[in-house]
Amino acid sequence: AYSRQKRPTFLCTFDFFQLKVIAIDEQLTVIYEDNVHFDKDLPEFGYVFELCSLITITLDSMKSSGFNFSHVRAFSGAGQQHGSVYWKEGASQILKNLSPDLPLHQLLKACFSVSDSPVWMDSSTTTQCLSLEKAVGGAQHLANITGSRACERFTGNQIAKIYSQNPEFYMQTERISVVSSFAASLFLSAYAPIDYCDGSGMNLLQIRDKIWSTACLNACAPGLEEKLGPVVPSSSVLGSVSPYYIQRYGFSPDCKVVAFTGDNPASLAGMKLEEGDIAISLGTSDTLFLWIKEPVPALEGHIFCNPVDSRAYMALLCFKNGSLIRERIRDDCASGSWDEFSKALKCTVVGNNGNLGFYFDVIEITPEAVGIHRFNSDNNKVVVTYLTHCMPRTRILATGGASYNKEILQVLSDVFSAPVYTIDTANSACLGCAYRAIHGLVAETSVSLGDVVKLAPEPRLVVTPTAGADQVSSFGISSFSISFHFIFCMF
Numbered sequence: 001a002y003s004r005q006k007r008p009t010f011l012c013t014f015d016f017f018q019l020k021v022i023a024i025d026e027q028l029t030v031i032y033e034d035n036v037h038f039d040k041d042l043p044e045f046g047y048v049f050e051l052c053s054l055i056t057i058t059l060d061s062m063k064s065s066g067f068n069f070s071h072v073r074a075f076s077g078a079g080q081q082h083g084s085v086y087w088k089e090g091a092s093q094i095l096k097n098l099s100p101d102l103p104l105h106q107l108l109k110a111c112f113s114v115s116d117s118p119v120w121m122d123s124s125t126t127t128q129c130l131s132l133e134k135a136v137g138g139a140q141h142l143a144n145i146t147g148s149r150a151c152e153r154f155t156g157n158q159i160a161k162i163y164s165q166n167p168e169f170y171m172q173t174e175r176i177s178v179v180s181s182f183a184a185s186l187f188l189s190a191y192a193p194i195d196y197c198d199g200s201g202m203n204l205l206q207i208r209d210k211i212w213s214t215a216c217l218n219a220c221a222p223g224l225e226e227k228l229g230p231v232v233p234s235s236s237v238l239g240s241v242s243p244y245y246i247q248r249y250g251f252s253p254d255c256k257v258v259a260f261t262g263d264n265p266a267s268l269a270g271m272k273l274e275e276g277d278i279a280i281s282l283g284t285s286d287t288l289f290l291w292i293k294e295p296v297p298a299l300e301g302h303i304f305c306n307p308v309d310s311r312a313y314m315a316l317l318c319f320k321n322g323s324l325i326r327e328r329i330r331d332d333c334a335s336g337s338w339d340e341f342s343k344a345l346k347c348t349v350v351g352n353n354g355n356l357g358f359y360f361d362v363i364e365i366t367p368e369a370v371g372i373h374r375f376n377s378d379n380n381k382v383v384v385t386y387l388t389h390c391m392p393r394t395r396i397l398a399t400g401g402a403s404y405n406k407e408i409l410q411v412l413s414d415v416f417s418a419p420v421y422t423i424d425t426a427n428s429a430c431l432g433c434a435y436r437a438i439h440g441l442v443a444e445t446s447v448s449l450g451d452v453v454k455l456a457p458e459p460r461l462v463v464t465p466t467a468g469a470d471q472v473s474s475f476g477i478s479s480f481s482i483s484f485h486f487i488f489c490m491f
């Protein structure tokens, strides 16, 4: 099916639970899409190797389905933000000499100095966060430099913890990648630089100057700049795909690898976000993000460099208790069925007669809170202020696994009093990387991503606010972030 003249651009996204792949042709039409999950397909492996295994499984399966890799002009990818991978001394030599007869996870066995690579869900670095903020003159000052106050999951603090608890592992490390640059390194068979956008999820990058902050690096671990390598614009062509993929899968030697980035930044590209839009990704985490022109870092939320336009920025709020909570509630209250879950939502009146609950099974990031907090309509504990954040023209662009659920999108629409749109795939990060791959080929000529993808399908309207929803007083809530939780807790 893929041997037609059109040359597909191929991309993948990675996190530590699943790998997704999408290929698009020159008309920006999706011609291949697949997901591989760890738990189903790889129960016997552990961690970073699992990601390598997923890449092999996915590419092998594309090959056996007849996918013509020789037509791929460029690809890019995305990975969960903040996670880190520690390459052991000598790993770059092993990477350079991969035998195409063997799968990646077998070839890279001796390559890692830390076997349990930290992922974004890790919250065990409070000590390191406090010390980083102190070292640079306080939380707001750190936010002014790096876009965020010190966050437990951010890579700099994770590195600082590894250095303080296992200095020998740190010393044996020749390179530290984030998940996205790790995956790009596999395709280049050489260490890939970190892109500006994922670099700004580390508490280490000066987001205005786009250089590592010496003060932050020094506060985390010695010799860190060398282990991190350079940072590059997110649209950079990093090089050509390595001989391993040419020989094993038939990629063209001209196929370019465009810098990989974070999953949320890639979704921003995939959803073709416009000013005034709010994107909401309902994946494992729930995230809300916007395209912004000027960074105004605060103590809540994050400002990242924009993955599409190096002069702009991206604001993001991340909520840890996302799909995993919805799954728990589905299992507790809806017999484990999304259909039952949706029916329950559908027959709940807008505003749930003033009953509401906040469900933080694990310590939440935004806000820092834990436990289950439910309030009935007589309870005064919820501070009432109406949402004022949506402009009349605001569109909510929803993505991620839970955006398949129309009833959840209806609640979203009612809470924000704004129409909710989706794109044809919930894998917007994947699609965004395909767009970024094409853009990478022309980015140096100052063509914008918007120009490259202007023919791509526009987001589709799925739901509009229920009449009167904006008048329901129980929707009065104290902050934007609380509102975001509230929408999932109505039944």
Ligand SMILES: Nc1ncnc2c1ncn2[C@@H]1O[C@H](COP(=O)(O)OP(=O)(O)O)[C@@H](O)[C@H]1O
Pocket: 015, 017, 282, 283, 284, 285, 323, 324, 326, 327, 338, 399, 400, 401, 402, 403, 404, 405, 408, 426
């Ligand atoms: N019909 C549905 N209704 C609500 N949630 C769903 C539905 N289908 C899938 N999900 C949720 O989507 C999540 C996966 O979303 P996805 O965007 O693929 O995750 P990730 O953030 O890891 O890339 C699952 O954890 C699951 O709970």
Ligand SMILES: O=C(CO)[C@@H](O)[C@H](O)COP(=O)(O)O
Pocket: 015, 079, 080, 081, 082, 120, 153, 262, 263, 264, 283, 284, 285, 286, 287, 316, 318
């Ligand atoms: O930490 C963040 C954003 O700051 C998360 O959004 C991660 O980027 C991973 O998200 P999931 O794919 O697990 O939802």
